[in-house]
Amino acid sequence: MGKALKFLSREQALIAELKEALGEARTLEDVYEALSRTLLTLCEADHLAVGGANPDGTAGLQWKTDTVQPLLKDYAEWVQDDFVFQSTLVHPNQVLSDVEMLRGKPLSETESFRRSQGAGLKLKRVLASLLFTEEQELKGGIAMYRESPHPFTLRAQWFLQQILPYLTRTVVRLQEFYALRFERDLLKAIAMGSNPVLVLNSLGRKVADTGPAIPLLERYFAPHELSDGVPRSWMERVMALSRFDVAVDPRLESLTLERGADRMDVTFTQSSVIWGGRKLWQVRMHERTHWMRPDWKAKLTVQESRVADCLHEGLANKEIAERLKKCSVETVKVHIKSLFDKTGTHSRAEFVAKGRRS
Known part of the structure; x- marks a missing residue:
């Protein structure tokens, strides 16, 4: 999908403005305002919600939205029954459509639809993603909704996917500011x-x-x-x-x-x-850094260094032989004796204790 699509001139201008606004955002409200000005138009959506991880480190997301708050205000109570959350959790940092999430299941049979109706909303289509760091930490989320039965276009899905990395970096930065309390320094x-x-x-x-x-x-x-x-x-x-x-x-x-x-x-x-x-x-x-002091490591052959690492892990001779492969227990004993001779030590414990980098 991404390879075949390109931004048009007008779209490039809107995206450039959005990136600039995200870079200047200081609060989740700033992020929401920047996204709503651009994405609702580009993706022909009726509603937008942006979530950020709780700044105090507790589980869950804080959501900012002007129009679907009735649906999300008690979200923590029913999040495990939300098909949007369950699907995006399995595919982090990937924008999914409701068609991909439901996989043929009728929307009307979902808890999400029932609560949407109960909140007085007419949400029929959604594009969404959860935002994770490389360390697999949940940092935020985004969802766009349509009241029309017509699905979001592939182009709309592509637009949102292009924005995702910038949005993730923004919410991470905002959380960093809060945690360290150094927004001005x-x-x-x-x-x-x-x-x-x-x-x-x-x-x-x-x-x-x-x-x-x-x-x-x-x-x-x-x-x-x-x-x-x-x-x-x-x-x-x-x-x-x-x-x-x-x-x-x-x-x-x-x-x-x-x-x-x-x-x-x-x-x-x-x-x-x-x-x-x-x-x-x-x-x-x-x-x-490597655990061993540099002057000792410089004396060892490649294979002796591998045996030394195994001694540092506390492995027995048989385990070392299995780790090194094509190496017998007798050969391991020869390597260990060489380690002791080169370092002036007499036991495994002494070798590891004296060999640690200070």
């Missing part, structure tokens, strides 16, 4: 975090950084790969993410780097803070 809050963070503008240039960020990057990148401490490839990535284009690849928002046995997970998240007339990007880095 985001940079200060970033500096308080435990993981290294870079703050870049839309051109990929550094605005601020937490203390450990630059030394960490210098371990993963050669000097010629950095510009003012920022990897040139990351600058290009941020510029690509900042393009005025709804078709930006969401895979650009995260990456994993490897340096020997160490790994670093990196995420790129847009903030709403304006600095020098440009919106900023938070680049968060989480390094997962």
Whole structure:
């Protein structure tokens, strides 16, 4: 569906305005207003509801709507009987139509329809999706309704799907603001975090950084790969993410780097803070270092390193042989003796205790 469809000039202008409004949103009400101005027109819908995860961390969604509040005000009490919720829960971040959700079951036989009628509404068609992060955390939801018996068009479904990544990022950002209470001082809050963070503008240039960020990057990148401490490839990535284009690849928002046995997970998240007339990007880095001290690891062969990792996990010789495959228990014993000889240790416990990275 997505490959065959493109935005028309008028639609591009509306989408651009919507993206700008989402970027400036400070509340769920702001998000609702921005979406209602655009999506109700583009998708020919009669009603809209936008949900955000409860800011206090409790389960459930808070819904904002001007027209279907009678249906959603007690939603937590009957959500498990709602065919919309049940279907979108199975297909996170995917816009589904009522036809896809019902799979031939008559709408009139659903609890959702019965409650809609009881609320004085005439809802006959729906497009909806639940918004999840990559960590499978529920962050929000969106639903559009029609009173006409005519189904939503594939184009309307495609429109909403294109907006979904931007909507998810927006509700996540709003929840972050609430949780950390730093809406007016985001940079200060970033500096308080435990993981290294870079703050870049839309051109990929550094605005601020937490203390450990630059030394960490210098371990993963050669000097010629950095510009003012920022990897040139990351600058290009941020510029690509900042393009005025709804078709930006969401895979650009995260990456994993490897340096020997160490790994670093990196995420790129847009903030709403304006600095020098440009919106900023938070680049968060989480390094997962190998358990063993570097001077010991440098002495070991590849196979010995694998055996050492198994000892760190507490595996027996037979379990190590099974893990390594094509390796006998006797060969494992030879590797373990070599580990002890190279590190001056005499037992598994001593090897693991003295070998841990400080």
